[in-house]
Amino acid sequence: MDNAVKVLIVEDEPHALMGLAELISGWGYRAETARDGIEGWEKALAWNPAIVVTDLKMPRLDGIGLLTRLTSEDAGLDANIVVVVLTAMGSIELAVDAMKLGAYDFLQKPVDATRLRTILANATRQRETEIELEVARRRLRETGVLGSLVGKSRQMREIFGVIEQIAPSNVSVLITGESGTGKELVARTLHELSPRKAKPFVAVNCAAIPEALIESEIFGHEKGAFTGAFERRAGCFELAHGGTLLLDELGEMPAGTQAKLLRVLEERKLRRLGARSEQEVDVRVLAATNRDPAQAVAQGSLRADLFYRLNVFHIAMPPLRELMEDLPAMAEVMMTEMNLKHGRRVTGVAPSMLDRLMAYDWPGNARELRNVIERAVILCPDGSPLDAGHLPPGFAMQTPAKQAFDAGVVPVRIGSTVGEAERLLIERTLEAAGQNKTRAAEILGVSLKTLHNKLKEYSRAPAGGQG
Numbered sequence: 001m002d003n004a005v006k007v008l009i010v011e012d013e014p015h016a017l018m019g020l021a022e023l024i025s026g027w028g029y030r031a032e033t034a035r036d037g038i039e040g041w042e043k044a045l046a047w048n049p050a051i052v053v054t055d056l057k058m059p060r061l062d063g064i065g066l067l068t069r070l071t072s073e074d075a076g077l078d079a080n081i082v083v084v085v086l087t088a089m090g091s092i093e094l095a096v097d098a099m100k101l102g103a104y105d106f107l108q109k110p111v112d113a114t115r116l117r118t119i120l121a122n123a124t125r126q127r128e129t130e131i132e133l134e135v136a137r138r139r140l141r142e143t144g145v146l147g148s149l150v151g152k153s154r155q156m157r158e159i160f161g162v163i164e165q166i167a168p169s170n171v172s173v174l175i176t177g178e179s180g181t182g183k184e185l186v187a188r189t190l191h192e193l194s195p196r197k198a199k200p201f202v203a204v205n206c207a208a209i210p211e212a213l214i215e216s217e218i219f220g221h222e223k224g225a226f227t228g229a230f231e232r233r234a235g236c237f238e239l240a241h242g243g244t245l246l247l248d249e250l251g252e253m254p255a256g257t258q259a260k261l262l263r264v265l266e267e268r269k270l271r272r273l274g275a276r277s278e279q280e281v282d283v284r285v286l287a288a289t290n291r292d293p294a295q296a297v298a299q300g301s302l303r304a305d306l307f308y309r310l311n312v313f314h315i316a317m318p319p320l321r322e323l324m325e326d327l328p329a330m331a332e333v334m335m336t337e338m339n340l341k342h343g344r345r346v347t348g349v350a351p352s353m354l355d356r357l358m359a360y361d362w363p364g365n366a367r368e369l370r371n372v373i374e375r376a377v378i379l380c381p382d383g384s385p386l387d388a389g390h391l392p393p394g395f396a397m398q399t400p401a402k403q404a405f406d407a408g409v410v411p412v413r414i415g416s417t418v419g420e421a422e423r424l425l426i427e428r429t430l431e432a433a434g435q436n437k438t439r440a441a442e443i444l445g446v447s448l449k450t451l452h453n454k455l456k457e458y459s460r461a462p463a464g465g466q467g
Contacts, residue, residue: 004030005124006047010040010054010066011086020053020111027117037061041069044077051082051123053116056094064098071102082123086111092266099312105170115268118282125195126168144326147189149182150333151326155318159186162315167193172265172310174250175288177317180367183288184246186315191244196284199243204236207252215257216273218247219264225274237270237281250287250310251296258303265309285310320362320369324436327369328354334370335386338377346380350387356395358436423458426451 007029011017017033025031032047034040038060044052052070056063067083069075082104087095095106104126105119144152146160166173167190175183184203191201209217216225220235236245247253253261264270265285269278287310289296296302320327331349339346349357353376362368376390426444433439441451 006030006049007051008049010034012058037066053084055086148185150330153326171312173286173313174311175315179290180365181317187246187286196243201244202240203246205248207249220272222274240283244284247287251289251291251302262306320365321435334373338374345382348385350385352388
C-alpha cells in the first residue's frame with residue numbers, strides 16, 4: 001500500500017464520505033477523508049494527495065473554492081494533482097464551471113461506482129502522461145513541433161499553449177477553422193497528449209453520412225432495428241470507448257441526433273437503435289466545424305445547449321495565409337513525411353520553390369500545401385531538393401497576390417493624398433507577399449513594428465482616407 005496512489009475524499013455527508021472511502025480503498029488506493037473544504041485543504045497540504053474527490057456544495061469552503069486553492073501555483077502541492085468533483089442532479093452548469101477552472105472530471109450523485117473507478121484509473125494514467133507532455137513541451141521549444149502540428153508564429157504558440165493545458169483532461173473542445181486548416185490534427189494531438197492515447201481515436205464526418213444513417217453510425221444499432229439492419233453494429237461511441245471521439249462538421253448533424261448526443265454527453269450512457277437497455281460509455285468528445293458556431297446557433301442548425309456543452313474550450317485554427325512565417329518549417333516537415341511515405345530521399349526545399357509557395361494565397365490551407373509537397377516529392381529525383389519546377393503547371397499564376405507581385409505596379413490616381421498612396425502601397429505589398437507581414441516590411445524597407453502601427457491606424461480609419 002506504500003506505493004498506492006493517494007486519494008483524498010472531501011464530503012460533508014458522513015455516510016457518503018465513509019462509503020466512498022471504503023469503495024476507493026477496496027480498489028487499492030490509499031484513501032483519506034475530510035468533512036468540508038477547509039479540512040480538505042488542510043489535509044491536502046499535509047498529505048499531498050495525487051487525486052482529490054470533492055463535493056461541490058459544502059459548509060465553510062465549497063468545492064469550487066477548494067479546487068481554486070488546490071490548483072493554485074502558490075499552493076506548493078503536486079503540480080499534477082487531479083481534482084474530481086461530485087455534483088447533485090441539476091447542478092451540471094456548476095460542474096462545467098469547475099471543469100473550466102481545472103477539474104479533471106465530474107460525477108453526478110448518487111455516485112456510479114463503475115464510472116468513479118474508471119475516472120480514478122484514467123486520472124492515475126494522467127500522471128504518467130504529464131511526464132510525456134513535458135517531453136513534448138521540450139521538443140516544441142527546440143523545434144516548433146507539437147504532435148503533428150508545426151509552427152513558431154505567435155498564433156501557433158498560443159494554440160500550442162492551450163493544447164498543452166487541456167490535453168491531459170477530459171474537457172470537451174470545439175475546434176473551428178476553414179477547411180484544411182488542421183482541425184483533425186489538433187484533435188489527434190489532444191488525444192496523443194492525453195491519458196487516453198493508448199485507446200482508440202475515432203473521427204466521424206457528420207456531413208458525409210446520409211441523414212437516415214447518422215444515428216446508427218454514431219450510436220450503433222441492434223439486429224432488426226430498421227430495414228437493412230441484418231446484424232448488431234457498434235457505433236462510433238462504442239468504437240471510441242476509453243479513447244477520443246471527434247465529431248467533424250458538427251453543424252451538419254440533424255437536430256434530433258443533436259438532442260440524443262447531448263443526452264449521451266450529460267449522462268455518459270447510450271442506447272443503440274432498437275436496444276432495450278442503456279450502456280456506459282467512457283469517451284472524450286471533441287467537435288470541429290468550418291462554420292461560425294455562433295452563427296449556426298442563431299440560424300438554428302446547431303442546438304444552443306449542445307454548443308455550450310461542447311464549447312468548454314475553443315481552439316480557432318487560423319488559415320495558412322495568416323501563418324506564412326511558419327510555411328517553410330511546415331514544408332520541411334511535410335517533405336520528411338512524404339519521403340518516408342513514398343520511400344524517397346529528397347534533401348530539402350530550394351529557395352526558388354519557397355518563393356513561389358510564399359506568394360500563393362492557399363485557399364485550401366495546409367491540406368493543399370501537403371498535396372503540393374507530396375506531388376513534388378514524387379517528381380523530384382532522389383538526392384535533390386524540391387524546386388519550382390516540381391510545382392503543378394500554372395501554380396499560383398492566377399492569384400491576385402501573384403499578379404500584383406509580378407506586375408510590380410501600384411496604380412495611384414491623380415488627386416490622391418500622400419497618406420492614401422502610402423496606404424495603397426502597403427496594402428498591395430501585403431497582397432504580393434501573401435499577407436506575410438515580415439516579408440512585406442522587408443520589401444517596404446520599414447520595421448515590422450512600423451508596419452503593424454500603420455495597419456492599426458488604417459483599421460481605425462475609413463477606406464477612402466486617413467480620417
